[in-house]
Amino acid sequence: MIKIHEVQDDRQQDAYDVRFQVFVYEQNVPEEMEMDEHDETAHHFTAYHDHVPIGAGRLRFVDGVGKAERVCVLSSYRSTGTGRAIMEKMEQTAKENGAQGMKLNAQTRAVPFYNKLGYSTTSDEFDDAGIPHVEMKKTWT
Template sequence: MELKIVNTEKELQDAYKVRFTVFVEEQGVPEDLEIDELEQEALHFIGYEEEEPVAASRMRFVDGYAKMERICVLQSQRGKGFGRDILLFMERIAKEKDMDKSKLNAQTRAEAFYQSLGYETISGEFMDAGIPHVTMTKSI
């Protein structure tokens, strides 16, 4: 998978398309919650497999953390390590921007995945867009 920081309108629309497919169509997140008022302040990421967009995410810098958000991989592309790859790419970019810790709100079904990459759960379970989540952090 080729990973990129979004630099063009086409790449941004490709990232939104992946996010819409995963979160809105697959998981039932309301569209107005998926694309929100924080898009403009975020750094967006896109992953391509043979020129097809297959993974996306965004990152914001909040309270001293690189906040990893909207991490997703198309269902047909899961199990290939793309989720790990995009998160590690985001962490590398965060380090380049002098960040030393990251934070994310993980769906509880993905908690073990993030733990395998060094994230520690620091909250109890809470609901976001009707899906149970926990907050997790990591020193990067």
């Protein structure tokens, strides 16, 4: 069973470990770009399968909306609903904190995933760490 937890302190390292595995080792994002000044204040989420960290995401609040960042799932757990579960937990947290919606910068290959979750593309394609991205948004009432 997959469980999503908002993590702090020692368990926050689990989120960082998954992010490094996916972004730095798998997708060749430069290590110095993966961690930034927002990691200290963001809400961090980790997906666990049998107490093993398998996915992660980061949530910040910008201009009244939640901003999903660093959403990733280990390759062997993709297409299991883990990414959806992470996003749903982050959206729930955003709503609980008064956000009027969510936004994110999606890798273009992940656009169909976010479309299924109700996100719409709101920008032209741009480059982030050598990977094509678009901005996407979702609002709720």
